[in-house]
Amino acid sequence: MKNRRVTMQDVADRANVSKTAVSLAFNNSNRLAEATVKNILEAAAELGYSGDPAARMLRTRRTDSLGLLLPQQLDKVLENPYYTQFLQGIGQTCQREGFTLLLAPPLRGSMLKTIPYAAVDGFIVSGLEHDRGEVKALQxxxxxxxxxxSELHDDVPSVEIDDSEGMEELLGHLLSLGHRRIAIVAIETGTEGGYQNWRGPVLRRMQGAIAALASHAMAPESDGITVLEVPCTRAGGAAAFQQLWAQTERPTAIVAFSDIIALGVLDAARDADVAVPQEISVTGFDDLAEASWSSPSLTTIRQPIETKGRLAAEYLVESIAGASSARDHHQRLHTVLLVRDSTGPAPVR
Amino acid sequence: MKNRRVTMQDVADRANVSKTAVSLAFNNSNRLAEATVKNILEAAAELGYSGDPAARMLRTRRTDSLGLLLPQQLDKVLENPYYTQFLQGIGQTCQREGFTLLLAPPLRGSMLKTIPYAAVDGFIVSGLEHDRGEVKALQxxxxxxxxxxSELHDDVPSVEIDDSEGMEELLGHLLSLGHRRIAIVAIETGTEGGYQNWRGPVLRRMQGAIAALASHAMAPESDGITVLEVPCTRAGGAAAFQQLWAQTERPTAIVAFSDIIALGVLDAARDADVAVPQEISVTGFDDLAEASWSSPSLTTIRQPIETKGRLAAEYLVESIAGASSARDHHQRLHTVLLVRDSTGPAPVR
DNA sequence: CTGAAAGCGCTTACAG
DNA sequence: CTGAAAGCGCTTACAG
Incomplete structure (x- = not known):
């Protein structure tokens, strides 16, 4: 005997009703006589019937699932506690609205391949620094x-923070402490040609830094300012510190573009017996929980990570439901400078 | 003009070919003349065609997606770093095998509702302590x-750790340090009637504890032994400490069933100016990264969280591919006791 | 209160 | 190398 799938027709046959009735029994049981429903449910149980999600989706044109489109491999992404918080925000909305969440990393190295294949009602796209056709595929x-x-597009809804403002405030803090030899450790962008070719949040943070430097008649090209790119990991931060500390002209402050990088810098400084903030100041960006637990605790820019996730998902759910305020949704959230123990006056040499 | 979806038929019409050819152009382009493929792809691009995932799934009977069935709300689950690691393990396999990952928490409070609705090729079920029909629905x-x-079932594949062994070793360590007043802080089960009615990992850990106590002629009912249940959060751990410290007969050791709970205990102990391990010893279970960073660093049982996720996903992918070793797959992984700074000799009173 | 029929948008033997 | 046809398993007006 072939182990054929039990279908709605099988249940209908067994209960001596139509497929319509079976469907109604599961989705709209109040439109059927009570006895009929009972009869159908019994038949379904006896046969071990379980509805087919794909068929239902095809018919109803709904999946009740949100997609999170990721620019990197799943295990890499989850290394950064940032994403855990972001997921929590999305998760709140999903829960409330009854959506499941599909994590969709690049397939065979390409986001373009995952966009048309994911069975979702809408996408949240995170960290698309450099659009290489993804937006068009999404449209x-x-x-x-x-x-x-992500990189901004005029006609595409977005949720972001004021990266530039945050970084400007942060550099202002360091400059006012007397720091003039500053290393900026950015998140690797994978583009050539330095910060001129950056995009998205990394570019905006750099612009904030530039603005702050400008107010002291300095620039990224000034003596004493170093700009470098590392992967957004603890290891990346540690490597950055080692490289910078090996220079003859050491910086008095390291500005990391993310907390996870800054924590790596602290790790490496501790390993090298370099006192923070006496010998060097270190700053992060994000305000992960870890930033306040570290020793010394980390001066950083707080951004509302969870809120970002929640708002993005809320917007998406509204759009799916058909709210037409869609096109011009650009939300920009504010940041807060948190001065903790990892920054202090520039050491006098 | 109606904004109708662009379908494969539209592309076929425009390119003057059959739907078959269009499908082939996208999925098997080498079986078509090069010129035909080019022609079709152009037509598709002009029309802005994007294939329909639901239709493809219905036809091919595949979703290329794995489901992670969760016993709790998404945002609650992600509060525990345990799950981040577990997800990383699953993520590795998904990535390698080309699956996306669907996070499927209970819908309207019930896992039973999400099981038949998720468009996935297989499920990883995590932390199903108490089966209330979920296994049957899954089957x-x-x-x-x-x-x-999860709770074990004879004919259902599982991946777990040796909870009992780990907890027995851990209690052995405390007993050998002279502790005789021990509080066991378990993870809330939601069942009535104490540990006799527990199931799954929590029960197995309790059994390990009982075995260790027995070797010293003690039992959970002995003088000095307290058993309590709290939510698996930092706050839960903190509350447990406060309650225990308020007792007239304070314990000399607190055994938490998870690191996150133990970290909460440490928080509360610090707040109360209670020295660990001089005044009280504290142990965890899991070995999260946080366990080695905390101060004092946490004595705990290491379990291979990431491996568990990876193995579960690997097994699932094999089953989906049709490997028939399915029914009798029961994997049990070992644990390791890590003695760090949060445990010491029982204080003499 | 229940059923017959159409159709969601694909893929895949099969035939030529 | 390409096409006609069947069919995956549902839901939903519509009719009675």
């Missing part, structure tokens, strides 16, 4: 989406 | 699944 797909922490 | 659904950290 072609014809379902709502929001860009988060 | 009825007719796709492969693995139980992780």
């Amino acid at each position: 072609q797909r014809g379902i709502p989406f929001v860009l988060v922490d | 009825q659904r007719g796709i492969p699944f693995v139980l992780v950290d």
Whole structure:
């Protein structure tokens, strides 16, 4: 005997009703006589019937699932506690609205391949620093989406923070402490040609730094200012510190573009017996929980990570439901400078 | 003009070919003349065609997606770093095998509702301590699944750790340090009637504890032994400490069933100016990264969280591919006792 | 209160 | 190398 799938027709046959009735029994049981429903449910149980999600989706044109489109491999992404918080925000909305969440990393190295294949009602796109056709593919797909922490597009909804403002404030803090030899450790962008070719949040943070430097008649090209790119990991931060500390002209402050990088810098400084902030100041960006636990605790820019996730998902759910305020949704959230123990006056040499 | 979806038929019409050819152009382009493929792809681009995932799934009977069935709300689950690690393990396999990952928490409070609705090729079920029909629903659904950290079922594949062994070793360590007043802080089960009614990992850990106590002619009911249940959060741990410290007969050691709870205990101990391990010893279970960073660093049982995720996903992928070793897959992984700074000799009173 | 029929948008033997 | 046709398993107006 072939182990054929039990279908709705099988249940209908067994209960001596139509497929219509079976469908109604599961989805709209109050439109059927009570006895009929009972009869159908019994038949379904006896046969071990379980509805087919794909068929239902095809018919109803809904999946009740949100997609999170990621620019990197899943295990890499989850290394950064940032994403855990972001996921929590999205998760709150999903829960409340009854959506499941599909994590969709690049397939065979390409986001373009995952966009048309994911069975979702809408996408949250996170960290698309450099659009290489993804936005067009998303538009072609014809379902709502929001860009988060990404390069901006005029006609595409987005949720972001004021990266530039945050970084300007942070550098202002360091400059006012007398720091003039500053290393800026950015998140690797994978582009050539230095910061001129950056995009998205990394570029905006750099612009904030530039603005702050300018107010002291300095620039990224000034003596004493170093700009470098590392992967957004603890290891990346540690490597950055080692490289910078090996220079003959050491910086008095290291500005990391993310907390996880800054924590790596602290690790390496501790290993090298370099006192923070006496010998060197270190700053982060994000305000992860770890930033306040570290020793010394980390001066950083707080951004509302969870809120970002929640708002992006809320917007998406609204769009899916058909709210037409869609096109011009650009949300920009504010940041807060938190001065803790990892920054102090520039050491006098 | 109606904004109708662009379908494969539209592309076929425009390119003057059949739907078959269009499908082939996208999925098997080498079976078509090069010129035909080019022609079709152009037509598709002009029309902005994007294939329909639901239709493809219905036809091919594949979703290329794994489901992670969760016993709690998404945002609650992600509060525990345990899950981040577990997800990383699953993520590795998903990545390698080309699957996306669907996070499927209970819908409207019930896992039973999410099981038949998720468009996945298989489920990883995590932390199903107490089966209330979920296993039957899963079997009825007719796709492969693995139980992780769950109540055991003879004919259902599972991946777990040796909870009992780990906890026995841990209590052995404390007993050998002279502790005789021990509080056991378990993870809330939601069942009535104390540990006799527990199931799954929590029960197995308790059994390990009982075995260790027995070797010193003690039992959970002995003088000095307290058993209590709290939510698996830092706050839960803090509350447990406060309650225990308020007793007239204070314990000399607190055994938490998870690191996150133990870290909460340490928080509260610090707040109360109670010295660990001089005044009280504290132990965890899991060995999260945080366990070695905390001060004092935490004595705990290491379990291979990431490996568990990876193995569960690997098994699932194999089952989906049709490997028939399915029914009798029961994997049990070992644990390791890590003695750090949070445990010491029982204080003499 | 229940059923017959259409159709969601694909893929895949099969035939030529 | 390409196409006609069947069919995956549902839901939903519509009719009675």
